[in-house]
Amino acid sequence: MTGVGDLDLDRTTATVERTLREQRVADLAGVLAPLTVPDVVAVLERLPGRDRAVVYRLLPKEQALEVFEALDPTLQGELVRGLQDEDVAGVFARLGPDDRVSLLDELPATVASRLLRGLVPAERELTAVVLGYPARSIGRRMSPGYVTVHPGDTVPEALARVRSRIDDAETVYTVPVVDDGRRLVGVVSLRDLMRSEPTSVRVEDLMRAPYAVPAASDAEAAARRCADLKLLALLVVDEEERLVGILTVDDALRILEEAESEDQARIGGSEPLRRPYLATPVRAVVRSRVVWLLVLGVGATLTVRVLEAFEATIAQMVVLSVFIPLLIGTGGNTGNQAATTITRALALGDVRPRDVGRVLAREARTGASLGLVLGAAGFVLASLFYGAAVGAVIGITLLAVCTLAAAVGGVMPLAARRLGADPAVFSNPFITTFVDAAGLVIYFLVARAVLGL
Template identity: 75%
Template sequence: MVSVGDSDLEATTRLSKRALRAQALIELTEMLAPLRAPQVIAVLERLSERDRAVVYRLLPKDLAVEVFEGLGPALQSGLVRGLGDEDVAQIFARLGPDDRVSLLDELPATVATRLLQGLSQGERGSTAAVLGYPAGSIGRRMSPRYVAVHAEMSVAVALDRVRSRIEDAETVYTVPVIDDDRRLVGVMSLRDLMRAEPDHARVDQLMRPPYSVLASSDAEAAARRCADLKLLALLVVDEEELLVGILTVDDALRILEDAESEDQARIAGSEPLRRPYLSTPVHAIVRSRLVWLLVLAIGATLTVQVLEVFEATISQMVVLSVFIPLLIGTGGNTGNQAATTITRALALDDVTPRDFRRVPVREAWTGMSLGLVLGTAGFALAALFYDPSVGAVIGLTLLAICTLAATVGGLMPLAAKTVCADPAVFSNPFITTFVDATGLIIYFLIAKAVLSL
């Protein structure tokens, strides 16, 4: 998305807030006039919900609709609460069916029902068609507004059809080809149509095999396919190969961006924020992090219990406690690296649950190699400053912990994917807790064996 520079954005936001406090609405309108939609969106994302509604009301009608479409569903929902019913109804009617569904998912049922009832019969039907697909499916994110041509049409007739639908269609650059039963049989680009002889060529002579995806398919997987194939639009069909919608590349990239944000948040041990950071209330940020911190704090009690079990071992050789942060930190970092790599590989389809045997073996070898390097360094340093026997304990522990952590880190995302859970949830926070406890057990067992404690 195009945006203003950081300094211009800060200045515009600051002046907007000052004008709002002074009730200088004419000055604020003049300030907003030269801005384009992406720039206005960047400013709105930094305002409070009340100020956002005031600024939005000052925008010209066409710009207001474009700005509303560019906001995330959570911000749209907040803006709806600050606008009058008539304003909301007009904006809602001008949204595409897929954008309407995203907004409806954020609104209370009573508000959603009222907005749907205010639509024309045709718009209500197209929106209901998208709403009928399960949450998380690409059918819920596709647009039913497309221009399809029949295989037996001449190029001239097909071009006339595209021109007649150019204002309503989501895109005209990708033109699906269907048969008399509306089954998808091919696809062509607008360039193909415009380059052909209008009166002497038929659509079936120009079309090529289509790329399509089932409407019930996972939205992220469909968006990933659209991006991987570098398509301007991916066609969406039902179980009978009937064309039901289209996924444009901008919508695909938005889906992937949302999925990436969610994965990164959960890998870090929090829930994703559903709106820009500066427009998210502090209590919502606290709520997104608190549950995970409580879960991890409970998990950390395993580490405390392990230390209690080996308290006698530590008391016999206090120096062992010095290396605990090093060992559990190294194990956690190694496991996190492996989990992040495999989670990303799963998202890109480089790895699938069918690789359940290959991935742990590769990660075990990787962890062992890392453990040999780190263990050798640990042995040398511990032997130099303490004792060769202590160095042997540290070196062997690093070798064992790195091997275990990498193996578990590679295995957990695959296990999550197998049971249809989010791989990111099983990654860094839980792996760190698991490796901390098991790493300490390994450490003290090796210490007892090598030092005869």
């Protein structure tokens, strides 16, 4: 079954909405039948909440589970509230423990408790293991469903063990090797097991050193490690090096996607929506933006106060006001470029808070170089129209502002990480506000010195 294109998907969504409005629910099954799982997810993301549950109930049982797993946790929670209890219990029981935990975080406590009580004891215990870790730790995102082998197992014994757990394990391509105390001692790939012909070969002859992270470590950092090492699965251990779970590459990529979306939203001065845009109510979009706008509005009063303080300087030479948008815009953009670069470098592990001195020096040099180029251009253009004195003010100010903006923009994300805050929060919006005010102070001080005002 092949997917449909964007245009056909829009038509399909429109057909579904029209069929629902006309209350021809029986015809919906025929509309949904040719759609793949990603297509159905895309349709559900575009539907209002009240219609989403109706469409979901018409999906075949196996496809329904795949569709549910592919939805964002927030949409899963809304869908659960629109389904009947027996529908919810069936889907919930068939989810993996890590997916159950993501869903439980979106549900009211009473609903979550009821769903947990409906699980068989073994599944409830696995889910409880994941629930026991902090919200942003990798323990909260790992899967406790895995298959292990022992160093002394022969290859046939190991393959038989993998085969017996193949329906329960999250993945069987990476097989952890543990001792009798469940401590992680190595890892072996299914490929190596299957291509080993002699029955006397043991797992300890094939295993290699494992890559593992503590369960309490940050989920994003663990996911980044999994992606950087190009692993199919990253092993998760407790404080005593006992295996407690695995992070598969698809879950790692999902964590990184969420982190990237969060950083981009905060760099732009808003909170992440945590759900597809078209499925987000307008009031939620407003809430995600209004607080930041209010904070930045208050911060902008600092710029107003600076202008008031130099009102007499502006009155003596009104032409200075012409260049204010250019100078504060250039400073803000320079600071944002530096902050975005360093925030990304932090996420990738290229820099750490202890590198603040090196980052400050590099960004100051970078800002000065940019300032020389832009300042020279500003001097030439301003001199042509307003004279060499005004050109000198613009050139010197651009040099100083670019140097300051780049240095501040590079250091602020590192300072945020040192304080335990999200570096993206300290990036573009706050840097722009700070650089605007500082840039105006520099501008008017340079003007007073050069022009003798």
